Amino acid sequence: MDWSKLKEAAASRPSIMELFDTPGRAQDFSVRVGEMLFDYSKTHISPESRALLLEMAEQAGVAAKRDAMFSGAEINETEGRAVLHTLLRAESCPDGVDQAAFDGVRVVLEDMERFARDVRSGAYQGQGGAITDVINIGIGGSDLGPKMATIALAPFHDGPRVHFVSNVDGADIADTLAPLDPSTTLVIVASKTFTTIETMTNARTAFDWMKGSVSDPAAQFAAVSTAEDKTGDFGIAPERVFGFEDWVGGRYSVWGPIGLPLMLAVGPERFRDFLAGGAAMDRHFREADLAENMPVLLALVGLWHNQGCGHATRAVLPYDNRLSRLPAYLQQLEMESNGKSVAMDGSALEVNSGPVVWGEPGTNGQHAFYQLIHQGTRVIPCEFLVAARGHESDLSHHHELLVANCLAQSEALMVGRSIDEARRLMDGKFKGDELERQARHRVFAGDRPSTTLIYPTLGARELGMIIALYEHRVFVEGVMLGINSFDQWGVELGKELANALTPLVRGEGDVSGKDGSTRGLLDYVLQSK
Numbered sequence: 001m002d003w004s005k006l007k008e009a010a011a012s013r014p015s016i017m018e019l020f021d022t023p024g025r026a027q028d029f030s031v032r033v034g035e036m037l038f039d040y041s042k043t044h045i046s047p048e049s050r051a052l053l054l055e056m057a058e059q060a061g062v063a064a065k066r067d068a069m070f071s072g073a074e075i076n077e078t079e080g081r082a083v084l085h086t087l088l089r090a091e092s093c094p095d096g097v098d099q100a101a102f103d104g105v106r107v108v109l110e111d112m113e114r115f116a117r118d119v120r121s122g123a124y125q126g127q128g129g130a131i132t133d134v135i136n137i138g139i140g141g142s143d144l145g146p147k148m149a150t151i152a153l154a155p156f157h158d159g160p161r162v163h164f165v166s167n168v169d170g171a172d173i174a175d176t177l178a179p180l181d182p183s184t185t186l187v188i189v190a191s192k193t194f195t196t197i198e199t200m201t202n203a204r205t206a207f208d209w210m211k212g213s214v215s216d217p218a219a220q221f222a223a224v225s226t227a228e229d230k231t232g233d234f235g236i237a238p239e240r241v242f243g244f245e246d247w248v249g250g251r252y253s254v255w256g257p258i259g260l261p262l263m264l265a266v267g268p269e270r271f272r273d274f275l276a277g278g279a280a281m282d283r284h285f286r287e288a289d290l291a292e293n294m295p296v297l298l299a300l301v302g303l304w305h306n307q308g309c310g311h312a313t314r315a316v317l318p319y320d321n322r323l324s325r326l327p328a329y330l331q332q333l334e335m336e337s338n339g340k341s342v343a344m345d346g347s348a349l350e351v352n353s354g355p356v357v358w359g360e361p362g363t364n365g366q367h368a369f370y371q372l373i374h375q376g377t378r379v380i381p382c383e384f385l386v387a388a389r390g391h392e393s394d395l396s397h398h399h400e401l402l403v404a405n406c407l408a409q410s411e412a413l414m415v416g417r418s419i420d421e422a423r424r425l426m427d428g429k430f431k432g433d434e435l436e437r438q439a440r441h442r443v444f445a446g447d448r449p450s451t452t453l454i455y456p457t458l459g460a461r462e463l464g465m466i467i468a469l470y471e472h473r474v475f476v477e478g479v480m481l482g483i484n485s486f487d488q489w490g491v492e493l494g495k496e497l498a499n500a501l502t503p504l505v506r507g508e509g510d511v512s513g514k515d516g517s518t519r520g521l522l523d524y525v526l527q528s529k
């Protein structure tokens with residue numbers, strides 16, 4: 001892929017305000033899927049640079065690679081696997097996919113639904129009565145997705161309380177277990193591999209806690225994994241083991257059994273709405289022309305900012321408090337998928353890989369880091385998300401303020417405040433050189449890009465659409481960068497070294513092979529024991 005034209009186009013970009021001289025820009029640079037609207041007009045992308053980006057998408061074979069993914073081709077070449085998380089939400093068996101795989105997904109979904117109904121109705125009980133609390137023990141993809149989605153759909157919670165434990169830091173599980181009654185708690189051990197050290201350590205701690213109070217602790221455990229044999233070794237009965245296949249990547253797994261805590265919280269019907277939202281975005285992604293395709297356009301905006309303009313980070317700013325974990329979820333989805341230096345063919349990447357993704361919900365971030373976004377020396381493209389309506393109809397004045405703040409931020413970023421305006425503001429308060437000096441601090445350069453994703457209200461369907469939108473965005477960016485978005489070799493080295501260091505932290509073994517810094521830190525730990 002030749003990135004030089006994109007870099008040239010980015011280097012000679014007109015200002016965003018100039019681009020708005022063309023009538024109809026807001027409509028032309030917006031796209032809808034159902035009632036969801038993505039507005040990318042407040043960026044420096046001109047009709048010409050958009051045409052260039054679309055041409056690059058054509059050249060990269062985005063459409064063919066998308067079709068290959070949906071039909072179950074082994075596009076995860078470094079692990080020899082298909083990439084079929086979309087099958088978890090498919091309404092019919094896609095061409096090319098084995099009918100048995102589709103049927104298998106439906107069977108597990110129905111098993112989950114039966115179990116969720118039993119837990120929610122009290123037909124399945126703990127040894128002290130109906131289940132009041134569920135703890136999901138998992139990390140990475142086995143935690144971030146279900147946790148983010150469970151928080152997002154809080155208005156629909158009508159099941160047991162759901163808690164999440166991920167960190168190997170004993171503080172996480174200790175704080176979670178402290179207020180709970182083991183005899184009415186269900187523990188879900190969620191791990192694709194069922195080998196992840198953090199999850200297995202937390203699961204054993206939870207088991208011991210349970211054993212202290214009930215006669216049959218394993219009876220209050222369920223498991224979600226691709227390694228069903230290992231769940232048996234842990235003592236979990238097969239009827240509470242929900243399996244999935246290795247063609248579902250961890251960070252793409254919330255749609256299947258990894259979503260069990262969400263289903264327990266909101267019920268099987270809402271979970272189906274969540275799946276339907278994902279399937280609706282899949283349909284759009286498969287059927288819409290690239291130029292009208294929301295995930296493709298979101299990806300092109302990302303590539304324009306990162307690989308074109310050289311902006312190394314992007315902020316995800318949900319004006320939707322229940323999407324508070326979306327930035328953390330997207331950090332895994334985007335940075336684990338596209339944080340690579342090697343192209344699919346083993347050659348070094350010629351451009352930067354995926355950006356650093358970060359963010360916090362608005363309006364909180366406004367009172368913390370937006371200063372840098374508005375006046376810092378680096379440009380940070382912002383991605384706003386906002387619902388037109390909140391769930392709290394009796395608090396609509398809160399929501400009006402929320403929406404006004406969201407729109408104000410994207411406007412302020414684009415329009416800025418000139419030195420003349422700043423001088424006018426300071427006039428009368430200061431004079432001469434002091435007026436000039438004071439005015440300069442109050443200038444906003446403006447011309448800073450942002451996009452806005454707006455939807456009627458955050459329901460299960462909308463959440464499904466949003467997550468699938470971002471999944472496909474990551475896919476398109478990965479295709480255009482020529483990388484494999486579906487492996488994660490970069491997490492392995494740290495795990496191996498942690499295993500080797502664990503005995504040294506206990507004071508066992510020889511530290512002489514370690515570097516000076518690591519030896520010094522080990523010394524500190526051992527002396528503090």
Ligand SMILES: O=P(O)(O)OC[C@H]1O[C@H](O)[C@H](O)[C@@H](O)[C@@H]1O
Nearest residue numbers: 140141142191192193196250491
């Ligand atoms: O679900 P598990 O097998 O326990 O894996 C949990 C997580 O750990 C790994 O280190 C990967 O980087 C993640 O992609 C994965 O989601």
